[in-house]
Amino acid sequence: MRILLFTGKGGVGKSTVAAGTSALAAARGLRTLVLSTDAAHSLADAFGSPVGSEPTEVAENLFVQQVDAQRRFEQSWADIQGYLLQVLDVVGVDPVAAEELTVIPGAEEVLALLELRLHALSGRWDVIVVDCAPTAETLRLLALPEALGWYMQRVFPFERRIVKALKPVLTRAAGVPMPGDSVFDAVERLHAELDEVRDLLAGPDSSVRLVMTPEAVVLAEARRSFTTLSLFGYRVDGVVANRVFPEAEADAWRTGWVEAQAKVLDETEESFAGLPILRSVYRTGEPVGVEALRDLAEEVYGDVDPLAPPAGEGPLKVTRTDTGATLELQLPFVSKAEVDLARHGDELVVTVGSYRRLLSLPAGLARHKVKGARVEGGALQVKFEERTP
Known part of the structure; x- marks a missing residue:
């Protein structure tokens, strides 16, 4: 449907x-x-x-x-x-x-x-x-x-x-x-x-x-x-x-x-x-x-075709790396200065202007720590790295 x-x-x-x-x-x-x-x-x-x-x-x-x-x-x-x-x-x-x-x-x-x-x-x-x-x-x-x-x-x-x-x-x-x-x-x-x-x-x-x-x-x-x-x-x-x-x-x-x-x-x-x-x-x-x-x-x-299913994987994508993973969220038309990012337990809090989204991290990412983040090519990229014992 x-x-x-x-x-x-x-x-x-x-x-x-x-x-x-x-x-x-x-x-x-x-x-x-x-x-x-x-x-x-x-x-x-x-x-x-x-x-x-x-x-x-x-x-x-x-x-x-x-x-x-x-x-x-x-x-x-x-x-x-x-x-x-x-x-x-x-x-x-x-x-x-x-x-x-x-x-x-x-x-x-x-x-x-x-x-x-x-x-x-x-x-x-x-x-x-x-x-x-x-x-x-x-x-x-x-x-x-x-x-x-x-x-x-x-x-x-x-x-x-x-x-x-x-x-x-x-x-x-x-x-x-x-x-x-x-x-x-x-x-x-x-x-x-x-x-x-x-x-x-x-x-x-x-x-x-x-x-x-x-x-x-x-x-x-x-x-x-x-x-x-x-x-x-x-x-x-x-x-x-x-x-x-x-x-x-x-x-x-x-x-x-x-x-x-x-x-x-x-x-x-x-x-x-x-x-x-x-x-x-x-x-x-x-x-x-x-x-x-x-x-x-x-x-x-x-x-x-007006009814063709939407192409691509959607605005949110997680890619595994050798040391952890990268979460990518499409945010067209925004700059780094317009995005506020915070980690709260198992959630990632992303704020753009007056809108805020709480992303519940999957279990695999929840155990990782945030290593860094950047806005590039119309997307927010958050790098996660495995916690050291």
Whole structure:
């Protein structure tokens, strides 16, 4: 099963490109689902067809779903929210305000990805295309499972034991209800499901495709997205430059746009060297409907297979040496000064800008010491050496 995620800065046309790719896959006889995890759903508008919270067939082999994030939120967060509401009620918070306080910002978009897990496990689909939220929300979403994993491994077991042992005393002393097993079970279940989602999206059959328009600001965000996606182990397999003005005789205004876009497109080719840079020409009308979307995708991909599995070993690679090993993590567009590296027990802590990843080292490397590190050729290289007895 092939999984493709489309993301980009808001307004660049990622939903249109995602919809077109799914229409092309279905036309090839593959049972295809295009799934929107963006709170501002637009797939129904793109297909010109009503779309519900369950897979809706819009053409042969092509199904569309706009995830009901509120329903998913209630299913996965109900026990946790119920406990938090009890606590806020005891301390006198207004019920309406308490309801708002127990909803984590962005949680609906994160929980929408759990729908992807269910579809992947169902075995119903040959291809799943995900129309993600705009870039910033997508990056936070994809970073969450690993961050939650650290809490679950390091803090959660200890906290659960303490609460279980002291629950009667704490409840009487503080007057605040302590979380029961149902709350802890809900957190553990949520973590396990998100962890499965992360493994699925970082696997060999999944990749992210960046959609951009030929503008300097949009290119800068696409570069940052490439760096951060690589940091968290997700493969980027291509870039789609959308709304490119055709080179033709025109008035001075459009000629100026053509020249400005050509400059950004040259920078795009340099920035993403080694990745396919696909182009979609600015059309006279908005593509709406399965046929129009399929035509757009055929033009964009040309002779390129839109469903080809991502090449290479992924952003993270470990190579054995005579004295130990070298861990290499692809970090395109960053310099040594922008990377902070620390060793914490069996983990390697890598920080780039406002994003931090905790890499759990395999047993073979955990017994080694860090000998040195450098950033070279768009990659962080960490040298490990065997400890002397």
